[in-house]
Amino acid sequence: MPRNSRPPTIQNQLLAALPGTEYKRLLPHLEPVPLPFMEVLYESGEPITHVYFPNDGLISLLVVMADETPREVGLIGNEGMFGIPVVLGMNATPLRALIQMPGSALRMKAEALRDELKRGSALQKVLQRYSHALFTQVSQSAACISSHAVDKRLSRWLVMTHDRAPGDEFAMKHEFMAMMLGVTRSVVTRAAGHLQNKKMISYTRGQVTILDRRRLEATACECYAVVKTEYGRKAHTWGT
Amino acid sequence: MPRNSRPPTIQNQLLAALPGTEYKRLLPHLEPVPLPFMEVLYESGEPITHVYFPNDGLISLLVVMADETPREVGLIGNEGMFGIPVVLGMNATPLRALIQMPGSALRMKAEALRDELKRGSALQKVLQRYSHALFTQVSQSAACISSHAVDKRLSRWLVMTHDRAPGDEFAMKHEFMAMMLGVTRSVVTRAAGHLQNKKMISYTRGQVTILDRRRLEATACECYAVVKTEYGRKAHTWGT
């Protein structure tokens, strides 16, 4: 599937979940934009001017500590969107959004989203349920960080990233993973070394390849499954 | 102000933020209930039958790990409510809600809340903004856990608890604080010992007294201030 032709299907899962008529109504407000690698999509405290529905690529939600150290608390791929605060009636958040894997998105002016939400549309329901799923993801991260060893957390993070990657290979250096996991680089090198020895992944100079997804998932902590289940649920059960 | 007479004001801050007419409409659906010490108010995965607006007391939101270890990810006092998933169109969550400090609440059937929300009322806006604040709290916790030493986190936790306590003294043993902070009991004993030596708190057999709130707050990590600011914001700026 060529990347720069018009996509035959709606890649973003939230938009794909909308009734056709509603999607058509939204279309004029959806502007395709690239998600450039390592760009700060949104900076903590700024007004949120646009919300983003990724087609592909990966957005990290970061808490930036007083000493400027970032800590990843959430991941957003094409299963979600950036801009939940707008859905919840706010126009800013203390988080930072960083593009961790390049891709593209459909973006929409925050104002247009607010108008659409006022109509009590299907979009509102979809986005609210997504908010819940994202909340679950962040909660589980909080618990995970304090409970699970780096090896397991690294595996989980790789699996989650893999879920949102276009293939089995993606650009990712130890330095960056260390930042996301909140540990030092040498710890990641050691943990990643183990995974490579066991032939679950391979990597060289910033290119990671997932070799054995099944075993990697088995190595990851339970938190992966918990969050995945909850994301699945947003479309089905537990709903109103 | 005597505790068992009819309260002269609305103690729950979310309900207090509603226009009088709307509060009156809600009143028939609000049932006063006690929040008994240490009771599990809601168990992970169960249908949410009621939402709770605390008058006083303190509810902990916990992630329960596979090995049954709980990890606190959020705190709810009279500034908030338990039942956000309902606001977001879900009827369950993987979190557990535990009453960490006794008190009372006004509860409402989830169904009644859903009906009210459909009307596009002020309540909806208030609860959505609260969702955002709670989200911020959980995000910050996640980052805090991996960045800050137990001493600072304990101070933060005590300050947050103090904010929601009726006075300067409350029941709280080291064992329980250890569970909330996700560390072992002896670590809490040592950290609490320091705070007691420095005359910021005192305690004896499960009764903690806050002696010097100002210094305790100064000892706490930045996360306290970040979350507090965001809670303040929900009523004012950054809104639509």
Add this chain to the structure above:
DNA sequence: CGCTATATGTGTGTTAGAGCACAGACGGGC
């Protein structure tokens, strides 16, 4: 008033990860 259960204090070895230093190793540019 002493007993007992429970809460707190403390000692000691172990471990995960921090923090730092530097050694290799790869790969793109010349």
Add this chain to the structure above:
DNA sequence: GCCCGTCTGTGCTCTAACACACATATAGCG
């Protein structure tokens, strides 16, 4: 094909917190 910047490997010390054991203190109870 060589150079150099960048990425990765690894060795070392240091510390926070774990895990466990046990000592001590306190409140309530008989």
